[in-house]
Amino acid sequence: xxxxxxxxxxxxxxxxxxxxxxxxxxxxxxxxxxxxxxxxxxxxxxxxxxxxxxxxxxxxxxxxxxxxxxxxxxxxxxxxxxxxxxxxxxxxxxxxxxxxxxxxxxxxxxxxxxxxxxxxxxxxxxxxxxxxxxxxxxxxxxxxxxxxxxxxxxxxxxxxxxxxxxxxxxxxxxxxxxxxxxxxxxxxxxxxxxxxxxxxxxxxxxxxxxxxxxxxxxxxxxxxxxxxxxxxxxxxxxxxxxxxxxxxxxxxxxxxxxxxxxxxxxxxxxxxxxxxxxxxxxxxxxxxxxxxxxxxxxxxxxxxxxxxxxxxxxxxxxxxxxxxxxxxxxxxxxxxxxxxxxxxxxxxxxxxxxxxxxxxxxxxxxxxxxxxxxxxxxxxxxxxxxxxxxxxxxxxxx
Amino acid sequence: xxxxxxxxxxxxxxxxxxxxxxxxxxxxxxxxxxxxxxxxxxxxxxxxxxxxxxxxxxxxxxxxxxxxxxxxxxxxxxxxxxxxxxxxxxxxxxxxxxxxxxxxxxxxxxxxxxxxxxxxxxxxxxxxxxxxxxxxxxxxxxxxxxxxxxxxxxxxxxxxxxxxxxxxxxxxxxxxxxxxxxxxxxxxxxxxxxxxxxxxxxxxxxxxxxxxxxxxxxxxxxxxx
Numbered sequence: 001x002x003x004x005x006x007x008x009x010x011x012x013x014x015x016x017x018x019x020x021x022x023x024x025x026x027x028x029x030x031x032x033x034x035x036x037x038x039x040x041x042x043x044x045x046x047x048x049x050x051x052x053x054x055x056x057x058x059x060x061x062x063x064x065x066x067x068x069x070x071x072x073x074x075x076x077x078x079x080x081x082x083x084x085x086x087x088x089x090x091x092x093x094x095x096x097x098x099x100x101x102x103x104x105x106x107x108x109x110x111x112x113x114x115x116x117x118x119x120x121x122x123x124x125x126x127x128x129x130x131x132x133x134x135x136x137x138x139x140x141x142x143x144x145x146x147x148x149x150x151x152x153x154x155x156x157x158x159x160x161x162x163x164x165x166x167x168x169x170x171x172x173x174x175x176x177x178x179x180x181x182x183x184x185x186x187x188x189x190x191x192x193x194x195x196x197x198x199x200x201x202x203x204x205x206x207x208x209x210x211x212x213x214x215x216x217x218x219x220x221x222x223x224x225x226x227x228x229x230x231x232x233x234x235x236x237x238x239x240x241x242x243x244x245x246x247x248x249x250x251x252x253x254x255x256x257x258x259x260x261x262x263x264x265x266x267x268x269x270x271x272x273x274x275x276x277x278x279x280x281x282x283x284x285x286x287x288x289x290x291x292x293x294x295x296x297x298x299x300x301x302x303x304x305x306x307x308x309x310x311x312x313x314x315x316x317x318x319x320x321x322x323x324x325x326x327x328x329x330x331x332x333x334x335x336x337x338x339x340x341x342x343x344x345x346x347x348x349x350x351x352x353x354x355x356x357x358x359x360x361x362x363x364x365x366x367x368x369x370x371x372x373x374x375x376x377x378x379x380x381x382x383x384x385x386x387x388x389x390x391x392x393x394x395x396x397x398x
Numbered sequence: 399x400x401x402x403x404x405x406x407x408x409x410x411x412x413x414x415x416x417x418x419x420x421x422x423x424x425x426x427x428x429x430x431x432x433x434x435x436x437x438x439x440x441x442x443x444x445x446x447x448x449x450x451x452x453x454x455x456x457x458x459x460x461x462x463x464x465x466x467x468x469x470x471x472x473x474x475x476x477x478x479x480x481x482x483x484x485x486x487x488x489x490x491x492x493x494x495x496x497x498x499x500x501x502x503x504x505x506x507x508x509x510x511x512x513x514x515x516x517x518x519x520x521x522x523x524x525x526x527x528x529x530x531x532x533x534x535x536x537x538x539x540x541x542x543x544x545x546x547x548x549x550x551x552x553x554x555x556x557x558x559x560x561x562x563x564x565x566x567x568x569x570x571x572x573x574x575x576x577x578x579x580x581x582x583x584x585x586x587x588x589x590x591x592x593x594x595x596x597x598x599x600x601x602x603x604x605x606x607x608x609x610x611x612x613x614x615x616x617x618x619x620x621x622x623x
Contacts, residue, residue, distance in 0.1 A: 047520050071529075072520070072523040072524065073524070073525075073526050073527055073528055073529075073532075076526075077524060079520075079521070081517070081521060085517050085518060085521035087521070087522075087536055088540065089539040089540055089542075098525060098527075098535070099525040099526075102526040102527055102531075103525075103526060145525065146524070146525070149524070149525045149526050
């Protein structure tokens with residue numbers, strides 16, 4: 001457990017956060033630019049002097065009032081910076097060896113140089129100068145270098161923010177695998193909600209220097225009261241679904257969500273596999289009766305839990321329960337009034353599109369892993385349109 | 399033919415080499431502090447460092463002479479420690495040169511450190527490198543261009559030194575009679591041929607040094623982090 005209870009004052013801004021970070025899996029530290037999430041990461045690392053309070057890992061106090069803070073290089077942390085910060089006077093292998101040499105005394109020999117090179121596909125880059133690398137390659141080297149320092153915890157500060165969609169999709173699977181493959185927990189700072197849903201198990205939401213929400217990603221994203229950090233356009237809910245089977249005639253895959261069936265274009269996953277779906281609020285419409293004669297095939301019976309009108313706008317957000325699974329719908333306030341719905345109303349949710357966030361949360365059988373990471377230079381998938389931000393997004397046809 | 403001015407030439411080279419070595423160490427410490435500090439003393443220290451650029455060498459030399467004379471604080475300390483006087487000695491003109499050439503070492507180093515920023519040091523710390531280790535293994539090689547510039551400028555500036563040496567060292571052959579003082583004495587004795595030889599030598603040397611410095615700056619247009 002990494003326990004943080006700190007305060008850092010700047011002119012016109014203060015960061016004040018108390019949180020216990022779990023030392024397993026991936027925790028997303030999420031919020032808009034300027035909310036203090038990167039500063040919090042730097043405080044944890046000991047790079048930000050001037051923060052008051054305590055930072056402790058288990059019984060080790062890294063920072064405590066009245067005591068000299070533990071120097072950053074003694075904390076056993078890894079840090080992947082947004083700009084990679086590779087050493088320009090060393091080639092790629094030199095950068096990796098730099099970390100490896102300084103981690104010799106660290107106990108535990110679970111993985112070595114070659115394992116990291118293989119896992120991140122760094123072999124072809126080893127002899128290259130760092131200046132000759134693409135943005136995505138730089139971050140892969142940076143992640144590999146950090147792993148070779150054998151950190152107890154890896155801090156990642158928007159490592160994909162400077163990359164285009166295609167390169168992002170090439171690296172995301174590598175990051176998702178870190179906790180399982182290398183036994184290192186990750187705190188991942190980002191302002192991109194698709195990175196949160198594709199990577200994280202838990203999330204902490206920061207807004208203007210304060211913690212506003214925390215918990216499992218599904219729960220946090222289903223809440224309506226959070227500031228629209230992601231922009232309404234991208235807001236939505238995340239739901240776990242199980243693959244039921246495939247319809248080879250129409251090339252469809254059937255999934256089960258909250259006891260009801262959902263269809264999406266065929267994906268190559270075994271029945272029984274649990275996946276994570278993201279349904280954007282703007283892709284969900286509501287009806288009070290089961291509609292007929294519409295092209296939308298995914299019509300789920302749902303119950304209205306909560307209605308949150310947005311003052312001064314035309315819109316309202318509706319929180320729904322589909323057999324216990326939470327979805328969000330975004331309607332105009334006029335529609336809400338016309339339909340006459342209220343908390344407790346039974347409705348039908350018409351789902352126009354689902355994106356598929358993370359392959360195989362729970363593999364159905366052996367050999368079914370997180371999927372092969374897409375090579376960085378592969379052409380973008382045909383299904384990827386500018387609004388469909390996920391790495392492997394798939395539409396449900398209307 | 400035996401060169402009459404081999405002595406002063408050799409002395410100038412020795413003085414410049416020793417001064418450069420000392421200043422690269424001292425200048426690193428001072429430049430590193432200046433590049434990283436948020437102290438209110440910073441402009442004060444920067445001003446003191448830059449003083450030799452604008453001060454007449456005779457003024458600097460005069461105060462150094464006062465400090466180094468057997469009754470001055472530095473001179474007495476030196477006399478107690480070594481049994482000899484600091485003024486009119488090689489050690490004396492080395493100390494004088496260190497002050498005189500200070501900005502030529504500190505300013506390029508400070509600019510280089512500021513350009514590189516603390517990012518690479520932080521990255522090294524996150525790879526378990528201690529600050530000293532990180533400075534030697536990351537900062538120094540990244541700052542190589544700054545070190546080259548600082549070394550060359552310090553060396554060249556010290557070679558051409560005149561006023562400070564004259565004030566604290568006088569003109570003792572083999573001890574304090576450096577090349578520029580030799581030129582001055584040739585002119586005084588109306589031996590223009592010898593003065594020409596030395597002056598032209600210094601002129602060509604200075605020119606080549608500057609060509610080298612600007613050439614280096616062009617070939618390595620900064621590092622991409």
